[in-house]
Amino acid sequence: xxxxxxxxxxxxxxxxxxxxxxxxxxxxxxxxxxxxxxxxxxxxxxxxxxxxxxxxxxxxxxxxxxxxxxxxxxxxxxxxxxxxxxxxxxxxxxxxxxxxxxxxxxxxxxxxxxxxxxxxxxxxxxxxxxxxxxxxxxxxxxxxxxxxxxxxxxxxxxxxxxxxxxxxxxxxxxxxxxxxxxxxxxxxxxxxxxxxxxxxxx
Amino acid sequence: xxxxxxxxxxxxxxxxxxxxxxxxxxxxxxxxxxxxxxxxxxxxxxxxxxxxxxxxxxxxxxxxxxxxxxxxxxxxxxxxxxxxxxxxxxxxxxxxxxxxxxxxxxxxxxxxxxxxxxxxxxxxxxxxxxxxxxxxxxxxxxxxxxxxxxxxxxxxxxxxxxxxxxxxxxxxxxxxxxxxxxxxxxxxxxxxxxxxxxxxxx
Numbered sequence: 001x002x003x004x005x006x007x008x009x010x011x012x013x014x015x016x017x018x019x020x021x022x023x024x025x026x027x028x029x030x031x032x033x034x035x036x037x038x039x040x041x042x043x044x045x046x047x048x049x050x051x052x053x054x055x056x057x058x059x060x061x062x063x064x065x066x067x068x069x070x071x072x073x074x075x076x077x078x079x080x081x082x083x084x085x086x087x088x089x090x091x092x093x094x095x096x097x098x099x100x101x102x103x104x105x106x107x108x109x110x111x112x113x114x115x116x117x118x119x120x121x122x123x124x125x126x127x128x129x130x131x132x133x134x135x136x137x138x139x140x141x142x143x144x145x146x147x148x149x150x151x152x153x154x155x156x157x158x159x160x161x162x163x164x165x166x167x168x169x170x171x172x173x174x175x176x177x178x179x180x181x182x183x184x185x186x187x188x189x190x191x192x193x194x195x196x197x198x199x200x201x202x
Numbered sequence: 203x204x205x206x207x208x209x210x211x212x213x214x215x216x217x218x219x220x221x222x223x224x225x226x227x228x229x230x231x232x233x234x235x236x237x238x239x240x241x242x243x244x245x246x247x248x249x250x251x252x253x254x255x256x257x258x259x260x261x262x263x264x265x266x267x268x269x270x271x272x273x274x275x276x277x278x279x280x281x282x283x284x285x286x287x288x289x290x291x292x293x294x295x296x297x298x299x300x301x302x303x304x305x306x307x308x309x310x311x312x313x314x315x316x317x318x319x320x321x322x323x324x325x326x327x328x329x330x331x332x333x334x335x336x337x338x339x340x341x342x343x344x345x346x347x348x349x350x351x352x353x354x355x356x357x358x359x360x361x362x363x364x365x366x367x368x369x370x371x372x373x374x375x376x377x378x379x380x381x382x383x384x385x386x387x388x389x390x391x392x393x394x395x396x397x398x399x400x401x402x403x404x
Contacts, residue, residue: 036325037239112324118381119321122314123238132381161394168391169367172374179320179334189370192363196398 021059023049028070029077033112037120042066068130071117075134077110082141088149095201096194098149102166103190105142106174115178142167150201162200169193223261223271225251230272231279235314239322244268270332273319277336279312284343290351297403298396300351304368305392307344308376317380344369352403364402371395 027049031039041063046056060066082105088097105111121128143163152159173189176182229251233241243265248258262268284307290299307313323329345365354361375391378384 034324036322038325115377116321116324118377119318120238121381122236122318123240128381135381161390162398164387165371165391165394165398168374168378169371170374171377172370172372175317175320175373175377176370179323179330179337185366188363189367192367196364196367196402199401200398 017059020049020051020055024051024056024059024066025070025073028066029074029109029113032070032116033109037116040067040070040116067117067120067127070113071127071130071134074110074114074117075138078105078114078138079141081105081108081110082138082145084145088151093194094149094151095197096190098146098163099166099170099190099194099197101149102142102146102163102170103173103186106167106170107177107186111174112178115175139167152201158200162197166193166197219261222251222253222257226253226258226261226268227272227275230268231276231311231315234272234318235311239318242269242272242318269319269322269329272315273329273332273336276312276316276319277340280307280316280340281343283307283310283312284340284347286347290353295396296351296353297399298392300348300365301368301372301392301396301399303351304344304348304365304372305375305388308369308372309379309388313376314380317377341369354403360402364399368395368399 024045028040028045031045031048042056042060043053045066046053049056060069088094117127118131121131143160146163146166147154147156147159150159150163152163169189173182173186177186226247230242230247233247233250244258244262245255247268248255251258262271290296319329320333323333345362348365348368349356349358349361352361352365354365371391375384375388379388
């Protein structure tokens with residue numbers, strides 16, 4: 001048997017392992033967002049993902065390991081969505097695009113999952129210590145991208161302050177959306193906010 | 203023994219019972235806000251309140267009964283703080299007072315406790331059904347009071363929309379304050395927001 005042969009046999013196994021891990025993490029995000037903290041145990045998530053409990057425990061021996069990995073995945077996903085380049089068409093209303101992009105970040109499945117971990121961190125200082133730097137990094141990425149979508153200069157102080165308020169507003173709208181579908185009311189608030197931003201940034 | 207005598211003997215007992223109930227509820231609010239959902243069990247709250255477990259179970263036979271009563275207390279407190287008349291001095295900046303009052307409602311102990319119950323409601327549709335009307339009633343009270351503090355006319359559409367956005371912003375700021383003390387950054391956002399409100403409402 002050649003070395004190449006060995007590598008070929010190992011690669012599919014590593015690939016399967018990677019896919020299993022990803023499936024477990026996306027099932028955990030879904031479980032947290034839809035069914036809350038109590039639904040995100042290794043056993044429940046294994047069942048949801050269609051993975052054997054043994055395989056799940058191989059990847060995540062404890063609930064703590066599962067939650068930590070999920071938290072990293074959630075903030076990676078959020079940072080991805082924050083930094084994703086959205087070429088804004090020349091004739092677009094940049095303020096509306098920026099506000100809608102910010103609000104979209106806080107009303108998706110990832111934010112709902114993060115909120116559950118966030119709430120659980122109230123009674124878990126180790127978890128809180130994990131979240132704080134991730135949240136700060138995401139907030140910086142969201143801020144940078146919103147400035148870029150606005151087309152604001154880096155030294156535009158009014159834009160920086162308006163963007164900061166925009167992200168706080170988006171977080172509040174995200175929270176309101178966790179109990180019931182708030183999309184109709186949210187569209188009105190986004191329109192009002194865009195109007196206020198335009199008045200400030202003109 | 204006269205009827206009056208009986209009444210007199212019974213009143214202190216009823217009064218003690220009322221005080222015990224109130225103490226259990228305020229301990230539950232504190233436990234939720236400081237230590238999260240898992241800290242709010244009948245036994246843990248009895249210990250925190252310095253009440254015997256038997257007395258606590260007399261008032262709240264189940265955790266569900268304790269959480270339901272706490273939820274009502276939290277939203278009564280929030281609605282109280284929302285509707286409390288704040289005579290605004292003639293020379294005050296009404297916009298700043300209104301924004302600061304709105305933000306104060308969402309950054310206190312009651313909101314942090316409500317947030318824990320809110321997060322737990324993701325996996326509990328009965329709890330969600332309880333919260334939704336209370337939250338809606340509180341939102342209406344907060345809206346009315348913020349309009350009154352602004353001194354806006356009831357038919358001022360721009361003011362209604364700005365107030366709605368203000369309450370969403372306040373909710374977002376409240377959430378940001380649950381992981382770590384966010385008061386310094388919040389003061390800047392409140393100043394920016396007040397400036398934008400003034401521009402819109404002039």
